[in-house]
Amino acid sequence: MTLVFGVPLSVLFGQLLLGLINGSFYALLSLGLAIIFGLLRIINFAHGAQYMLGAFAAFIGLNYLGVSYWMALLLSPLLIGLLGMGIERGLLRRIAGEDHLYGLLLTFGLALIVEGSFVKLFGVSGSPYPMPDLLKGGHNLGFMFLPTYRGWVIVAALTVCFATWYMIERTRLGSYLRAGTENPKLMQAFGINVPLLVTLTYGYGVALAAFAGVLAAPIYAVTPGMGSNLLIVVFAVVVIGGMGSIMGAIVTGLAMGLIEGLTKVFYPEAANTVIFVIMVLVLLLRPAGLFGKEA
């Protein structure tokens, strides 16, 4: 049995695969944050709450409306995305152009209100969400037993991430979006409805968070606090990747998942803090982030 630093190779591969799964969540969430900040210059502290809303929408849909998991994957992001658009139109637009801090405070306040309401409604212990039948069970890969659902998470998350990246960097719509945020007045002069584009973009970022929430529902407990636990890590990931870079957010999310996975093998007690240590190092050595462009 080959050993790497005292750990069998098979165990290492297993942990790397698990790290990739967590990394997929980080990638999905930091992508949403990066889009909203990079293109709209809004620090969206409500992102964790929106992730939680996505999971709860799936839970409520299943238990009260008979909406299946597969429908929820589509409907929940749509619904929460619409909610996000409402927030942008009704609240965020009023403070557009002000200091970043106002956006942070507004979204943070929203997150607290939403999470507090859900604690009142659903309590703090998890609400169970069953795994969809099609994805139950797993495969023995030799070096580990991989539950099918976890494999599905990687596939779904990476597909959505790369589709988003492609849309923003390679399509016309994406180019309008990027131009509109660099020079809105000029774009408006060309006849592009920039405010609508901004609203749609915020809604899309929120929908990404909600999608991650639905993916998380069967494997992590659906609790009102699930977003806030994750959000602070995701912010660290976005800072490491660089606040403006789309590809940077995806790659860094995956990389941080892998590093966290390795930490759990060699020094598990540090698993909660290793990403922050890296964030501190990156801020000291390369403040714009690994893939970031200087603002």
Add this chain to the structure above:
Amino acid sequence: MKNLRKTAAAALVSSMIAGAAQAEISNDEVRIGYLADMSGTYRDLSGPGGLEALQMAIEDFGGTVNGKKIVTFHADDLNKPDVGANTVRQWIDERNVDMVTGMVASSVVLAAAKVVEQGGKLALISGAAASSITNEYCAPSHIHWTYDTFALANGTANAVLKDGGKSWFILTADYAFGHAMENDIKKVVEAEGGSVVGTVRHPFPSSDFSSYILQAQGSGADVVALANAGADTVNSLKTASEFGVTQSGQKLAGMVVFLNDIHAMGLDVTQGLMLTTGWYWDMNEETRAWAKRYHDRVGRMPGMVPAGIYSATMHYLNAVKETGSDDARVVRAQMAKTPVNDMFAKNGKIREDGRMVHDMYLVKVKTPAESKGEWDLYEVVSTIPGDEAFRPIGESQCQQMAPKG
């Protein structure tokens, strides 16, 4: 000479007053504080339900002791030792609270118990697990009532060892309780000729256990023991089920599992799990009657922690009534003199190290087919007599024994 006589008279009178104050109830009220996690990982094993159990005891006692009102305070310790300790300090300094109960996360309890000791009050610990509470951290100012890691390790580990589990892998919550549990398991396993082939410590609390379960599977051990509790155990068991741990032949030993955890996870995931408990609602007429009353108030069947809170509070109030005092040392001495005989424990007794010793029960989780009701979850396999279940006082590292009862 005259001065001396005056002084002596004054001294005599004041000592009489002081002596009389000993047999008095301070502030004309018996004040009880309830400290527990009301909103986090450990909410469901005590939390608001435990507070109800405390209220039930006070109501059953009549709401007053010797004509003095019983007043309660409660607070959420958020599982944080500093929050718990500061709350108890405020209760003692500003409200002159006489007794504190509930007390769940072991790290919070160890911090708060120190404050109780310094304040000269009494703590009746029902929720926490670490056996170190009556071992190296014992004090005459606190009593550990319901269960501890030693008894659980003894009961569950012995049962699983007998069932053929010789090599063990331990998944531990990385704080005081987890470490205590891990040590107690090691002792029992190694004493019976087994071995611990690996351990991993996870941050408390954690939400994703996939990595640790994978390590447990990779170790090839016969038994995967979960030295954690509350939401951590629920998530560990769910993840273990997802990764097919028992399907591939390993045994799962949940060391600190409560009734509400089994209920939350369902019998599909937990059937066959062996665990040790200090009390179960469906053991006899007395337990069923009390459990039904609790269920009507709280909406759930009680586990051992609320039952322990009820029992400890009743025993405390009886001792206050007998002695006419709420002074911690006086009441504790009276509590130690009287055996604990109620719906929670038969022939329980409070030792000098603060351990309330009573029978423990080895139970097996029923299969879905065997269960006839929503809360019909356990089959009691055997009773472990109190003296066998808990750490013998001869092996204790306790330095501050209370006077013998």
